[in-house]
Amino acid sequence: MGSLLVGVYLFVLAMFVGFEIITKIPPTLHTPLMSGANAVSGITVVGALIAAQGGSVTLGKILACLAIALATINVVGGFLVTDRMLKMFKRR
């Protein structure tokens, strides 16, 4: 099985897992879910890190550095603001 097919398998199976879990998340937590999803989508930082290794000053590196910055905004900002929100949910 080629790596593309393996990737498609993973994508589809992860979608199924996602649907199963996320449909169980109560509406009260939908905003934190979205900001948390913002943070998780910052996972693309992994690709950016790989593209940014090396010190040469080329357009490729500059684009990769910019990608790291944008993805890190999501990661750091997303998890922090989600925590800030979840802290406010209190019981009686």
Add this chain to the structure above:
Amino acid sequence: MTSWIALLYLLSAGLFILGLKGLTKVRSARRGNAQAALAMLIAIVATLLEIGIVDWRWIALGLVVGSAVGVFFALRVQMTQMPEMVALFNGSGGGASALVALATLWQVSVEPGAPGTLASVMGGASAFTLSLSIFIGALTFTGSIVAFLKLNRTLSGDPILLPGRHVINALLVAGSLGLGGYFALAVGDSSQIALYALVVTGLSLLLGVLLVIPIGGADMPVVISLLNSYSGIAAAATGFVIESPMLIIAGALVGASGLILTQIMCVAMNRSLANVLFGGFGAEPAAGDGGPADEYGPVRSGGPEEAAMLLDAAERIMIVPGYGLAVAQAQHAVRELADLVEKRGGSVEYAIHPVAGRMPGHMNVLLAEADVPYEQLLEMDRANADFKNVDVAIVVGANDVVNPAAQNTPGSPIAGMPVLEVWKARSVIVIKRSLSPGFAGIKNALFEGETTMMVFADAKQAIQGMTTELKEL
């Protein structure tokens, strides 16, 4: 990649799923978020280990700048501005994925001047998904920026309808995908590849703008949910480019999450996704039954004193908050009134319609910020089962979501939309500035109901007035 680094990525993917599972309960939600953050940290450390000892200056610069901006946003944002922040983050997520694809393209093909097609340099699957990653990432980027500008009212919330927009958009989709596939698989010269990639980027950026400008401000909750999904799918596409299973899994989870929320929002607004995306809803006042405010029959209205007298005799009170409550910043005032009612022996609960705020779950966060215990926030079905036992329902700044026309007027624009059945309560207090229609542009028969008392005032002032009057009773 050594096997143990690959296993670190597996650990990370597993923790992402566990973290998401934590979000299924309020009690475990904070831990779930922390687990997802840990998963991210493991993924980043594993990647740095995989890269090994190289020149890290670009990496450090990106991480430091991104962290600083991220911390700034996360600590400064007001809870009322969460929709804007999520819109911006959708955009930066999509933008990052498109940039990773472009950076990779430049480094493997354009800068070394590699001979042969991109497919022959990096494999057909990676080459093709690279063009997809540019497409989805770039349109998510500009689409999100337009959504942000509409949400913060820099751009008008009115739909901007270009003539022939469906044809233009269809051409842009076909053009970006076609040219993307062409430069990935067929073009043999690296400078030509660069040119085509830039054209695809430009077309996709334009498409993002054109897809969102025809959508009305009231539909932004659907749009940001959908763009949330796209930002995950863009990340998954990047995972295909660099053949990273972990990226594919995390991206798919975000993609699924956004799709579910999109679906929930569409159901709550009684609209199909196609109708939201292509309908240009809200372009003109909706036709059909109902009409402007002057068609109302006799309406019973009162001031805070009369409202307080109703509350004085009530045991069970249900508060129905709408967008107007957030606009008036009346969350804290509502909480104070609820505290007073409880001190006098009554009970207070809140009925939350899925589209009560400006994004999925937004009203819950606003009330949580005002220290309302989350057990008091009832979902629509629970609340509807309870209204018959409620003495007084207080509708604060909500309109369409409490309109009985959704159930009893088949020709109404909102017919079939799930609504909160407040009219089943013994009495209803509606706090609203005037009889002006809501987003649907129609009359609300609740306002002239026999058990309804209108309090025409700013939400915050009215609630504070009721609290003052109730104290004196």
